Amino acid sequence: MSYSELKGLYHLRETIGSGGFAKVKLAYHSLTGEKVAIKIMDKRSLGEDLPRVKTEIAAMKELCHQHICKLYQVIETTDRFYMILEYCPEGELFDYIVAKDRLGEDEARIFFRQIVAAVGYIHNQGYAHRDLKPENLLLDEDQNLKLIDFGLCANPQGGMEKHLFTCCGSPAYAAPELISGKEYLGAEADIWSMGILLYALLCGYLPFDDENIPQLYKKIQSGKYDTPSWLSLESKELIASMLQVDPKRRITVGHLMSHPWLLSGYDISVEWHSKYSWKVDEDCITELAVHYGKSRSEMEAEVTLWNFDYLTATYFLLLEKKQKGRPVRLIQQT
Numbered sequence: 001m002s003y004s005e006l007k008g009l010y011h012l013r014e015t016i017g018s019g020g021f022a023k024v025k026l027a028y029h030s031l032t033g034e035k036v037a038i039k040i041m042d043k044r045s046l047g048e049d050l051p052r053v054k055t056e057i058a059a060m061k062e063l064c065h066q067h068i069c070k071l072y073q074v075i076e077t078t079d080r081f082y083m084i085l086e087y088c089p090e091g092e093l094f095d096y097i098v099a100k101d102r103l104g105e106d107e108a109r110i111f112f113r114q115i116v117a118a119v120g121y122i123h124n125q126g127y128a129h130r131d132l133k134p135e136n137l138l139l140d141e142d143q144n145l146k147l148i149d150f151g152l153c154a155n156p157q158g159g160m161e162k163h164l165f166t167c168c169g170s171p172a173y174a175a176p177e178l179i180s181g182k183e184y185l186g187a188e189a190d191i192w193s194m195g196i197l198l199y200a201l202l203c204g205y206l207p208f209d210d211e212n213i214p215q216l217y218k219k220i221q222s223g224k225y226d227t228p229s230w231l232s233l234e235s236k237e238l239i240a241s242m243l244q245v246d247p248k249r250r251i252t253v254g255h256l257m258s259h260p261w262l263l264s265g266y267d268i269s270v271e272w273h274s275k276y277s278w279k280v281d282e283d284c285i286t287e288l289a290v291h292y293g294k295s296r297s298e299m300e301a302e303v304t305l306w307n308f309d310y311l312t313a314t315y316f317l318l319l320e321k322k323q324k325g326r327p328v329r330l331i332q333q334t
């Protein structure tokens with residue numbers, strides 16, 4: 001494969017993941033030398049999943065948060081989509097839980113606070129993820145969680161969203177109202193999935209599980225699950241407040257943020273605001289202006305178009321370098 005559209009912009013390395021209609025390759029951004037992940041999708045094999053990609057790209061352009069995997073650039077050609085994404089080398093939360101069997105409350109709390117921060121931000125931006133599960137939470141090099149795969153996300157104010165369930169994902173994380181095909185709100189379904197996630201973190205297995213799908217649906221709709229002895233009273237209460245069959249009785253992400261279980265050991269509620277501001281960083285603008293031989297105001301005007309082109313990627317990756325204490329410098333191209 002040539003991937004000629006990436007030539008000179010990114011140095012492609014090995015494939016680090018391949019799923020249904022996508023392949024993810026490791027790459028280096030040539031101007032900063034920073035590592036990125038490039039998700040490559042062939043339009044032909046996408047078929048009816050093509051709208052999912054457009055949904056995801058539109059959402060990712062709006063969602064910029066420390067616990068959401070960052071989209072740096074989008075390249076669309078006649079045959080392919082390329083999404084240039086934040087590098088998350090420590091794998092999936094799913095594998096992390098399996099490797100440790102289950103997490104203690106303190107470690108689970110660190111991760112769950114990050115998940116609540118990401119979902120709180122998404123809901124505040126008027127979105128719902130709708131496919132929350134440990135496979136969609138990756139760990140970056142600092143062991144921070146990054147939420148990925150917004151292919152099923154939607155505007156939670158939407159009413160009867162199309163019953164997407166049949167085409168994807170494992171039902172084990174799906175809310176009862178989603179399964180019964182009733183009208184549902186994405187934000188409420190996300191809270192249920194977070195309950196399943198917290199249970200999986202603390203127990204190492206799922207509250208509702210069955211190979212037989214109709215049986216699994218019955219268990220989910222019953223809302224009955226067992227709580228192992230090692231769970232504290234507070235964690236049981238928190239899980240119960242999310243795994244409410246009636247979505248109107250379910251806790252909201254706003255109340256989650258100041259729930260006693262999430263606060264214990266911390267004196268501040270979950271900080272869900274994005275650390276990124278759309279206000280540009282002066283040092284990065286200066287370095288870009290020097291590199292491209294433009295004035296700072298010209299450079300700032302071009303960057304703040306946020307075209308998710310190579311310039312957007314270069315700006316965000318320069319900002320990453322600065323935040324990691326590396327020199328805010330571009331590599332002079334020979």
Ligand SMILES: COc1cc(O)cc(Nc2ccc(C(=O)Nc3ccccc3)c(OCCC[NH3+])c2)c1
Nearest residue numbers: 016017024037069085086087088089092148149150
């Ligand atoms: C918005 O972020 C998204 C959206 C999406 O649809 C898919 C992904 N997928 C990603 C993103 C990054 C990685 C990654 O950096 N992996 C990695 C890097 C170095 C070593 C090992 C893995 C990614 O990896 C896929 C394989 C991991 N199960 C997928 C992000």
